[in-house]
Amino acid sequence: QKEVEQDPGPLSVPEGAIVSLNCTYSNSAFQYFMWYRQYSRKGPELLMYTYSSGNKEDGRFTAQVDKSSKYISLFIRDSQPSDSATYLCAMRFDNYGQNFVFGPGTRLSVLP
């Protein structure tokens, strides 16, 4: 079992739809959870980060962490064609020296 799993997609939705992106993980010691967006041929860009369980909202984006289920989600409301990208989840332990573990990424296409 991989440490972090994510459906690679591609996921295609019509413009305006609500998008749900998810990751599951196996190590309950993860404490920090991040979502990155990566456009083709570009470096990943940090979208959201959360600490431990709960929800965090930023504009059209909502990050949700359920530690009991080892499951994290990113919701995108009113999706736009410009949201078309690969979305990577990442997580790390509560240890400054520890690197991040990334999911494989989900390719999202928002169709106009």
Added chain:
Amino acid sequence: GAVVSQHPSRVICKSGTSVKIECRSLDFQATTMFWYRQFPKQSLMLMATSNEGSKATYEQGVEKDKFLINHASLTLSTLTVTSAHPEDSSFYICSARDPRASETQYFGPGTRLLVL
């Protein structure tokens, strides 16, 4: 958010030559930087962790003599691909941890390497 730059953004070289890629944190000092490689339509693969003032830590399977990492200052890390071969062609991305927000990691724009 914090800014990380990479140079060059794209490089084409002949097989057998060495290529140096620079990664700079522009508005913060990064004691730790990371180097990733990404093949088309695949996720990031961590190659090594670069620590300022000490040797880099390489991931299993990454040849430290082929991928030389130098973290000479708190704002600069370099990755040198020595004696590059076509199979080294890839997208190389660096990232830096912002000590002002230890849980976050900011990525550079990436360097596309093509070895002919």
